[in-house]
Amino acid sequence: MCRPQVVAAYPISPQTHIVEALSDLVRTGELAQCEYLTVESEFAAMSACIGASAVGARAYTASASQGLLFMAEAVFNASGLGLPIVMTVANRAIGAPINIWNDHSDAMALRDAGWIQLYAADVQEATDLHLQAFVVAERTSLPVMVCMDGFVLTHAVEEVDLPEQEQVDAFVPPFVPQQLLDPDDPVTIGAMVGPEAFTEVRYLMQQRMDTAIGTVAEVAHDFREAFGRSSGGLVRGYRLEDADTVLVTLGSVAGAATEVVDELREQGIAAGTLTLTCFRPWPDEAVREALAGARRVVVLERAFSVGRGSIVGQDVRDSLHDLPVTVVEAVGGLGGRPVRRSDVRRLVEGVAADLLPTGRLHFLDLDHALLASAGVR
Amino acid sequence: MFNVRFHGRGGQGVVTAAEMLSVAAFDCGLHAQAFPTFGSERTGAPVTSYCRVDDRPIRFHEPIEEPQAIVVQDPTLLHAVPVLAGVQPSSYVLLNTSRELSLAGVPDGDRVAPDRLVTLAATDLAREVLGRPVPNTALLGALAALTGVVPLEAVLVAIRQRFAGPVAEANVELAVRAHASVAHDSMGTVRAMGPARAGGTVGGRA
Numbered sequence: 001m002c003r004p005q006v007v008a009a010y011p012i013s014p015q016t017h018i019v020e021a022l023s024d025l026v027r028t029g030e031l032a033q034c035e036y037l038t039v040e041s042e043f044a045a046m047s048a049c050i051g052a053s054a055v056g057a058r059a060y061t062a063s064a065s066q067g068l069l070f071m072a073e074a075v076f077n078a079s080g081l082g083l084p085i086v087m088t089v090a091n092r093a094i095g096a097p098i099n100i101w102n103d104h105s106d107a108m109a110l111r112d113a114g115w116i117q118l119y120a121a122d123v124q125e126a127t128d129l130h131l132q133a134f135v136v137a138e139r140t141s142l143p144v145m146v147c148m149d150g151f152v153l154t155h156a157v158e159e160v161d162l163p164e165q166e167q168v169d170a171f172v173p174p175f176v177p178q179q180l181l182d183p184d185d186p187v188t189i190g191a192m193v194g195p196e197a198f199t200e201v202r203y204l205m206q207q208r209m210d211t212a213i214g215t216v217a218e219v220a221h222d223f224r225e226a227f228g229r230s231s232g233g234l235v236r237g238y239r240l241e242d243a244d245t246v247l248v249t250l251g252s253v254a255g256a257a258t259e260v261v262d263e264l265r266e267q268g269i270a271a272g273t274l275t276l277t278c279f280r281p282w283p284d285e286a287v288r289e290a291l292a293g294a295r296r297v298v299v300l301e302r303a304f305s306v307g308r309g310s311i312v313g314q315d316v317r318d319s320l321h322d323l324p325v326t327v328v329e330a331v332g333g334l335g336g337r338p339v340r341r342s343d344v345r346r347l348v349e350g351v352a353a354d355l356l357p358t359g360r361l362h363f364l365d366l367d368h369a370l371l372a373s374a375g376v377r
Numbered sequence: 378m379f380n381v382r383f384h385g386r387g388g389q390g391v392v393t394a395a396e397m398l399s400v401a402a403f404d405c406g407l408h409a410q411a412f413p414t415f416g417s418e419r420t421g422a423p424v425t426s427y428c429r430v431d432d433r434p435i436r437f438h439e440p441i442e443e444p445q446a447i448v449v450q451d452p453t454l455l456h457a458v459p460v461l462a463g464v465q466p467s468s469y470v471l472l473n474t475s476r477e478l479s480l481a482g483v484p485d486g487d488r489v490a491p492d493r494l495v496t497l498a499a500t501d502l503a504r505e506v507l508g509r510p511v512p513n514t515a516l517l518g519a520l521a522a523l524t525g526v527v528p529l530e531a532v533l534v535a536i537r538q539r540f541a542g543p544v545a546e547a548n549v550e551l552a553v554r555a556h557a558s559v560a561h562d563s564m565g566t567v568r569a570m571g572p573a574r575a576g577g578t579v580g581g582r583a
Contacts, residue, residue, distance in 0.1 A: 013415075100415075122438075152438050157396045157411040159403060255436035340439045 001168045002086075002134045005057035005175075008037035008048035012067040013100045014150035015090035019062055042067040046074035046085075053083035054189060055182075058134065058175040061085070064150055065092035068106045072113070075143075079114030079205065081190050082179070084137030084144070086130070087115075091251070091302070092150040093335040101336020102150040104251065104303035108311050114205055116144040116212055117280040118232065121254035123148075123158040125277075128231035131163070132219045134172050139219070140212045141178050149252040149302075151336065163227055171226050209281040216278050217286075234283035236275045237290045239265060243272030245352040246294040248316055250276040251302060253339045260345045269352050276312065287319045298328040298351040300344065300364065309361035328356050332364025339364070378431040379526045380441040384460040385450030388420040390513030394448065395426035397517060397539055401531035402430040410435045423458045430526055444468055446524050448516050450499070452478060461485035466493075469523050473499040473512050495523055497555060506551040507544075518552030522559035529556045 007026065009019040023038075025031035035052075039045045042063050049059040063071060068089060078085050089107050093099040107117060116136060120126035126148040133144040148154055163171075181189065193201055213234065220233030230236075238258045240246060249257050257273040264271040274290050276283075291297055297320070299313040308314075310329030317327045328351050333339040343364050350356045371377075381398060385391035392413040399411035413426040427441045442462070446469040449460050455478075462485060464470065470489050472478075475498035480486030497519050499512035506515075514536055521529050529552070536548045 122436075149438075151415065152412070155392075155413055155415075156438065157399045157409075158435075159408065252438045255438060259437050338439045340442075341437055 001163070001165060002060075002131060002172050003031075003058065003169075003174075004034055004060040004086075006035050006037065006049065006052035006059045007061065008039050008045045008052070008059070009061045009063070010039055010042045010045045010067060012042070012064050012092075014092060014102075014154045015062045015064045015067070015088065018088060018090065018154065022060075042071035043074055046071040046078060046087075049085045049087075050074060050078050050081065050083055053078070053085050053177075054081065054180075056175070056177040056180045058138075059083075059085045060087070062088035062090065064090040065094055065100075065106045069094065069109060072110060075110055075113045075115065077190065078143045080201070082141040082205075082208070084134075084141055084175075086133045086137055087143065087145050088130070089145045089147045090150045090154045091147050099335040100150075102152050102302070103334045103336070104147070104301060105334075107145060107147045108303040108305075110145075111280060111311065114142070114209070115280065116140070116142055116209075116216065116278070118144065118146050118216070118278055119250040119276065120146065120148040120153060121236075121252060121275055121277070123153055123156055124160050124229075125231050126153055127160055127162065128223060128227070128229065129277075131168060131172055132216075132223055132232045134175075135219045135222075136212065136215050138175055140208060140215050142208060142212055147251065152252045161229065167226065171223065213278070213281045213283055213285075216281075216283075220277075232277055234276075234278045234286040235290055236277060238273045238275070240272040240274065240290055240293070242270055243294055244270040245272075245296045245298070245348060246291055247271065247273045247344070247348050247351075248276065248291075248297060248299045248312070249273065249301070250279060250312065253300060253302070253333065253344070256339060256341045256344050257300075259341050260348060263341075263345060264348060264352070269349070271348055271352065279312065282315050282319075284319050287316060288323075291316070291320055291325060292323055294325055296326045296328065296351050296354070298330060298347060298356070300330045300332055300339075300347065302331070302333045302339075304331040304361055313361075326354075326358055328358055328362065329360075330356075330362040330364050337365055378429055378435070379446070379524070380444045381428045381430075381446045381448065381520070381524075381526070382441045382444040383426045383428070383448045383450065384454050384458065385424055385513075386420075386454070387422045387424050388511075389424075389450045390511050391424040391450055392426045393539065394450070394513040394517055395428040397514070397532070397535040398428040398520070398527065399430070400535040400538055401517075401521075401527040402428075404531045404534045405527055407432055407527075408434050410438075412438070414440060423454060425458075446471065446520060446526070448520060449473060450512055450516060452476070455480070455483045455486075459484050461489060464488050466490050468493060469520075470494045471516060471520055471523060472496045473516060475501045495519070495559060497558065499555060502555060503551055506554065507547050514548040514552045515555035518554070518556035519559045521552075522556045529553065532556075 313329035399409035402409035
């Protein structure tokens with residue numbers, strides 16, 4: 001729908017069917033004026049996207065897990081060069097032990113790669129975010145990852161309102177590159193930059209990322225105007241008004257979070273939830289504004305920094321540093337373990353009752369019997 | 378909300394079955410969600426898929442642990458994976474088998490209400506109608522008759538959306554015949570076909 005001109009991808013579960021379907025669309029001509037490059041690795045996939053984007057083509061790829069890590073060097077180059085590549089990340093755990101199922105370790109490992117990261121709550125939002133991603137990328141000259149939970153969303157059949165092609169064409173205009181490699185007017189991009197200017201290049205990246213916060217919000221606003229549906233953006237609050245305890249999530253747990261909040265509200269617990277759609281750039285003001293009224297915040301994420309703890313939790317705590325809000329950090333749903341409403345509910349009830357101490361990472365769904373059987377106490 | 382869990386092996390159309398049921402429900406104006414749990418993807422490996430049907434939007438994503446209906450596409454799974462986990466007294470269990478079998482010794486088998494267990498020789502019927510041992514559309518037809526979660530017509534729409542030409546029509550015939558074989562009485566409640574019926578219940582096979 002977004003009319004990429006070059007798709008270069010290497011298959012990996014749970015992304016495979018996405019790129020297979022795209023290669024079919026190219027083969028049949030349904031996706032016209034697009035070249036599908038069969039490459040030998042993810043590193044080659046991103047490198048091909050970099051080349052394509054640098055000569056002015058709209059470039060797309062998709063990956064996950066070890067594949068994403070294998071392309072890591074090129075991922076940094078894409079952002080360093082300011083190339084508006086869009087990549088679907090079908091979020092999957094990273095080995096060892098090898099595991100093909102969902103968590104966010106892959107995208108979080110590339111948190112600092114200079115890409116915009118958007119997380120989809122459901123299949124409809126995954127669809128909508130791809131439209132928005134191309135607009136955001138090309139408006140900011142920054143690459144965008146659209147993160148969708150592997151299997152949970154990538155393999156789910158749900159109702160999706162697919163926009164008409166004409167609507168998409170109006171929303172995602174043809175790519176007009178801000179810089180272009182042209183043999184008739186040769187320039188070098190990505191040349192070596194020494195200590196005299198490297199800092200300044202990085203400073204400009206940071207500036208551009210700061211600007212992107214506004215762009216992400218603005219494109220989501222335009223999307224709502226064009227399609228009549230609220231999707232994407234920076235953050236999305238649910239029943240935050242007068243909420244004492246707020247659950248912060250990202251990705252497909254968002255739906256369960258709203259269900260749990262409704263249940264707890266019926267029980268008289270003033271709960272709310274905040275879904276982070278945009279994780280990079282970090283929407284500091286939006287997070288702060290959404291959570292300023294809360295007394296307790298619990299961040300539940302599907303990845304953590306081994307040796308430190310919560311990744312998203314650190315950012316949330318930082319945004320609220322001078323406010324009287326307690327931030328509890330939790331991890332769950334690693335390597336495909338489902339995050340059930342019952343688990344989420346127990347977590348939020350515990351936080352609401354001040355039973356979970358701060359300053360340590362809480363594991364949502366630890367199997368104590370399994371640990372005991374392995375001799376761990 | 379009506380929750381259906383499908384168990385089978387890679388190659389039996391387990392994932393497709395749940396997807397087609399969700400399309401059928403959607404066609405009826407209901408909300409639906411289907412998704413699989415894969416192991417490593419390979420033919421013959423146990424596969425589980427899920428379908429939720431509701432008259433309001435489905436917001437959450439989690440496996441179905443207390444299904445209202447369980448479809449077992451391959452009877453060899455009964456002792457291999459916990460296919461009956463979470464079965465309720467009111468849960469339907471639709472079992473594809475052409476042999477006499479008992480749930481004795483099957484985990485949670487004693488929790489299945491005898492009048493909710495229905496067997497169907499879906500693979501035999503598929504072989505006869507399609508020429509291929511893929512039982513999923515037969516089981517969907519039977520499931521529609523058994524539970525009323527969606528009407529047969531919606532299943533046929535979903536089949537025609539999924540397949541084309543002669544393949545679609547053969548699967549339609551398969552679903553229609555399987556549907557007809559699952560008998561209802563005049564009150565619309567399911568008449569038990571027995572947990573240990575020899576020779577299957579459809580297809581005129583002895």
